[in-house]
Amino acid sequence: MDAIDDLNRWMMTEGRVSNDPTKVVSHFCTTLIDAGIPLWRANIGQRFANPLLIAWGIVWTPESTETYDVTHARMLTDGYIGSAFEYILENQRPLHKSLRDLDPETDHVSYLELAQAGGTDYYATLLTYGDQSQHGCTFATQSPDGFSAKHLQMIEAAKPGLSAALEPVTMRKSSKSLLRTYLGDGPSEAVWSGTIQRGERTTLEAVVMFSDLRGFTALSDCSEESVVFDALEGYFDVVVQSVEEMGGDVLKFMGDGILSIFPIRSAADRAHQCQQATRAAKGVLSGLATLNQRRAETGKPPLDIGIGINVGQVSYGNIGSPGRLDFTVLGKAVNVASRIEGLTKAIGQRVLATRSVAETTPELFTACGSHEVRGLAESVDLFHLSDPT
Structure with a gap:
């Protein structure tokens, strides 16, 4: 032996x-x-x-x-x-x-x-x-x-x-x-290596994509929990798969809202990441159509979403108390992405993007005017996907 x-x-x-x-x-x-x-x-x-x-x-x-x-x-x-x-x-x-x-x-x-x-x-x-x-x-x-x-x-x-x-x-x-x-790939590596402790933050430029399930409150009020969770799981699967396939990170689930980012590591990377976020949004719409076909076959109502895309500076890190932390991302770019998503239903478009995102792939977007955004002093030029399919 x-x-x-x-x-x-x-x-x-x-x-x-x-x-x-x-x-x-x-x-x-x-x-x-x-x-x-x-x-x-x-x-x-x-x-x-x-x-x-x-x-x-x-x-x-x-x-x-x-x-x-x-x-x-x-x-x-x-x-x-x-x-x-x-x-x-x-x-x-x-x-x-x-x-x-x-x-x-x-x-x-x-x-x-x-x-x-x-x-x-x-x-x-x-x-x-x-x-x-x-x-x-x-x-x-x-x-x-x-x-x-x-x-x-x-x-x-x-x-x-x-x-x-x-x-x-x-x-x-x-x-x-x-x-x-x-936390997703990028943030998890930072937390694991100990570079993001309580109160610390990392500032970077990123494309921010915020998606939200339309009619979720009504669905929650009139449906059993199992029905609500089934809808959320299908919707989450579609968004997460599309974002990760395009190299993005899903950072947060907030009820039926999903916050994703596509980090920009250099000036040359900016246009590419805007395009990746746009492709992810198109992938979400395609995946949702397939999901709704399956739901229709079992008598379930279709799901609908709104997506807002913006690019700018964000900060992420751990916040909370000494005994309990939460990982989050903050910044004006995040707020704008969330608020333009909130305009999708009123404007009648499922995907809205700011000019800085749309101009990287102008062939995919159509201008839909300048709109007031809550919390901003000046109106924002918004664009919708020309062909969402």
Whole structure:
């Protein structure tokens, strides 16, 4: 067992501080092979503390090492139900299973796929971390003799080192994923690095897009909560997907309002980001049309929105009390985007933009006059999309 002792030492020292899960798993598996374990495939699954993703993991083979994510929805499918991961978590014990003579009617599809690829034997076991969270790992072989009792003992003996190396990686990934889920990519990185503390702010130029669901108050007043949440989730999906596809960050959900920004990192980037925000707005309208088709098929009323786009200087940072913070973005550019969105219904256009945005793609916009905007001394020239489709 000297090789396993050496492996544990490496995992608890170099592996633990590497912050490279692919390197850790690759070293773990190749060392097991060198120690005499006929390893063909390994799947190291790590559970997330995240409302969107429930797990991530690494699949190792001698040819490649790949990472994957698992959503909560996946846990309700046949991909998880009846799998080895479900078994070990539910029964709190390892699983050793031959991949020979499987029954297609009763054996899980993952076993059948491994057997079809040449697998002969399979072992699944738990990793337990310091916070008592549990994670799974599975191993498969193509050896005609399968895994021996000694092989399984060696795998179990090597688990403390693997846990020591992967636990800090998993904790960091969980924390970062939570920040990204609630703050978006750019702000989450700033908060994670500690550059935005309470009272601090970052000032930058950005394109601001504010979208709002029309008729939301009436929908809330006359509908059950499940109906309201269903409408919000569909609307949020459409906006977030469109913004992120165009490289923007969704910063805030405010009831049915969504605040997004497209940061401008240089003068040369200004026109491009205005165009990206415009494309995102068009993507929202297209996505909403598709959503409304699906809603109509189930007898649900259509949803409508208003979008305001502006560009200018904004400041974002953490505000609040010593024990409770909120991440927010402030500035005149934000206020104008919000208030011109409020004019969309009165003007009769779903997307309105200021001149500084519209002039970057004049072929996409049509002037709709100068309008008074609450809080501003001077009226603002507004433009609507010439072809919203």
